[in-house]
Amino acid sequence: MYPARFEFYAPGSVEEALELLERYGDEAKVLAGGQSLIPFMKLRFASPSALVDINRIEGLDTIEEENGFLSIGALVRHRDCERSDALQGRYGVLADAAPQISDPIVRNRGTVVGSLAHADPQGDWGSALLAADARLEVVSSGEARTIPLTELFQGPFTTSLQPNEIARAVQVPDPGARAGGTYLKLERRIGDFATVGVAVHLSLDNGTVGRAGIALTGVGPSNLRAEAAEESLAGAELNEDTIQEAARLAAEAAQPRTDNRGSADYKRSVVRVFTERGLRKAAETAAA
Amino acid sequence: MTETAVETGRFTHPVTVTVNGAAHSVEIETRLLLVHFLRETLGLTGTHVGCDTSNCGACTVLVDGTPVKSCTMFAVQADGSEVTTVEGLAPAGGLSPVQEGFHEEHGLQCGFCTPGMMVTATALLAENPDPSEEEIRWALSGQICRCTGYQNIVKAVQYAAAKGKEG
16 A cells, blocks of 8 residues: 655745645645545545645644634644643533544644544544634635634535645634533544544533534534534523433434444434533533 | 665655664655555564554554554654664563563464554553553553453553563
């Protein structure tokens, strides 16, 4: 299993990397952790003419709180998130997702932002960060821009990132002190993709729900936001009735397909149960 | 050994990689995977290719002290790095505590997964010298053993941890 031939560059700055992307256009791919791109290249699902390895660029490996956002840089590994205190508490949806990504050795190299750019519909970060209302900070040799995750995923392995752009960081808005969340994942064994994953992120406002974020993994052509479920909770008091109604709406938003991981009905049912459990746990953290 | 194995050009890259303490400066194909660099370019066949799809962990080596699956990294990415393979675990004339543990506790049957298991266990103990059973199982959860049921692998790591405390 050899990848096709490619030219290799390891630029020392974002500017140099962007120049290379301008030169190669859609023939180039950005290499960060490589834990999805390299397997794809080995299978020849991807055959870029050039790889632009960003691992030698300084300043992309930090998790920082600034200007009302938690910013996770392009070279932050899953492992870094797993061990970061910054992700605990109100960013619990991220803290809970991190140790459930693939397996510990893959987590040593794979990156959060790379996972978003890869846009696997069974990827866990996409749901966790959709629920947290995150956006991608994108640079190119033209103007910098931000892409809300709701506009990033266009379908399986397809995003609205342009070939000349680099996703520099993912930014999560600070949900305030009274917020919490979790990520629930059903997998057959460690390292497998999610049969179903549900991300829940809640902020409370005087005992009622301020904003609710609910997103689903493995039950659609991309990570899906369960918008009707989210809306049903906005401004509502969180009790058994509202939790069950939101869970019903989340299950309705799922578009599961029967495969060797389970039947469509089963997966839909897991979405409902996980949404209930996730909301209860998120509410506990938020109220604490 | 193979410094002239590839003609230099667009699809090659010069690298200097230190493997088990010895520096190797070589021109390699950019698409050469780290595991093939170790096994074929350097002849270090202790690192195994198992699934070749990032699942089994048989090819695990340390890159600057961190376990990575060497089938899922290009050798060119290791330029300037220090790589440790199973061949680099033993001190001169002896066995490392992890190797001794796998020997004493019979932490293997066919032995195919053993190099990767020992490399990961070594990294675990460097970071956490006294891991619980759960922490050991968690650290090794990216690696597959089809013989042992993992029981003796865990015992081997516990043996090494106890040995480390003595030392």
